[in-house]
Amino acid sequence: MEPSLASYLALSGILFTIGAVGVIFKRNAIGMFMCIELMLNAVNLTFVAFSRYYADVTGQLFVFMVMSVAAAEAAVGLGIIIAFFRNRVSVDVDDASILKN
Amino acid sequence: MVTTVFFFLFAGLAIASAISLVYHKNPLYSAVSLIGVFIALACIYITLAAPFIAAVQILVYAGAIMVLVVFVIMLLNLEDDNALNRLKYLYFVGGGLGLILLVQTFFVFYAVMRAPKQTVNQNETVGKTLNIGASMYTEYLLPVEIVGVLLLMAIIGGVIMVRRLSEGNNLRQVSVETGNVGDTGKVESDLKKAER
Numbered sequence: 001m002e003p004s005l006a007s008y009l010a011l012s013g014i015l016f017t018i019g020a021v022g023v024i025f026k027r028n029a030i031g032m033f034m035c036i037e038l039m040l041n042a043v044n045l046t047f048v049a050f051s052r053y054y055a056d057v058t059g060q061l062f063v064f065m066v067m068s069v070a071a072a073e074a075a076v077g078l079g080i081i082i083a084f085f086r087n088r089v090s091v092d093v094d095d096a097s098i099l100k101n
Numbered sequence: 102m103v104t105t106v107f108f109f110l111f112a113g114l115a116i117a118s119a120i121s122l123v124y125h126k127n128p129l130y131s132a133v134s135l136i137g138v139f140i141a142l143a144c145i146y147i148t149l150a151a152p153f154i155a156a157v158q159i160l161v162y163a164g165a166i167m168v169l170v171v172f173v174i175m176l177l178n179l180e181d182d183n184a185l186n187r188l189k190y191l192y193f194v195g196g197g198l199g200l201i202l203l204v205q206t207f208f209v210f211y212a213v214m215r216a217p218k219q220t221v222n223q224n225e226t227v228g229k230t231l232n233i234g235a236s237m238y239t240e241y242l243l244p245v246e247i248v249g250v251l252l253l254m255a256i257i258g259g260v261i262m263v264r265r266l267s268e269g270n271n272l273r274q275v276s277v278e279t280g281n282v283g284d285t286g287k288v289e290s291d292l293k294k295a296e297r
Binding site: 002003004005006007008009010011013014015016017018019020021022024025026027028030031033034035037038041044045048049051052055056057058060061063064065067068069070071072073074075076078079080081082083085091094 | 207228
C-alpha cells in the first residue's frame, strides 16, 4: 500500500505554510532566506509527487530547474547580504530602510 | 506498507525540523534544522521512486547551498535574531497568512482524497537517471541551456560584487566611496545597539 497523493500534497502544504509564516516572523535576512528555501522545497515535493502518480518525467525536470535557480539565488542573495552587512554592520531587514526617507 | 511507514516517519521529521527552523533564534541552529528538512525530503523522494532527484537534493541543497549559508553565518558572526521587537502587527499578518494557507492545504487534501484517480502509476522507471538525462538533452534542451546561462550570470554577479567591495579594505573607505550613506548608517545602527 502506497501513501495517497493527497498525503504528499498535505505535507507539501504544511511545509509551505511553515516557510511562509517564517518569512514574516524572521527579521534576520539569512533566516528569511532559509525560509524561502523551505518554501521552494515544499513546491518541489508536489512536482515529484505528481510526476510519480502520472508517470511523467516533466515534473522531475522542473525540480532540477528549480534547484538550479535556487543555487543561483543563493550565490547572489548571500553576496547581497554580505554587502549589506559591510555597510550597516547588521543583517536585520528593518535596518534596510534608506529608500524610505 | 513499508513505503507508508517511511513516508510518515520522514514527513514527521521534515515538519519537526521546519518548525525548529522557524523557532530557533540562533541562525546556525536554523541552518542545521534546514539541513534536517532537506535530508528528510530526500528520503521521501526515494519513496516516490525518484533516486536522481534525491541524490541531487543531497548534493546541491544539503551540500552546496547550505555550506554557503553556514559559511556566511560563521563569517558574519551573527547575534541572535530577536524577532519582531519593533513591528508587533506582523504577528497578526503572519498568523492570518498561516491560517489561510493551512485552510487551503486541508481543502486540497479533502478535494484530492475525493478525486477518482488515486492509484499510483506502476511505471517505476520514470525517475531513473537514464530517462531524465534523455529527456533533458532532447525535449528540454533549451531550458537546460537557459539555466546554464543563468548560473553563469550568477557567478559573474557574485564575483563583481565581491571584487568591488574588497577594493576598500575597511568599512570607512567603502562608505566614503558610496557617498557617505553607509557611514551614517553605521553610526545610526551603532547608536541603536547602544540603546538596547
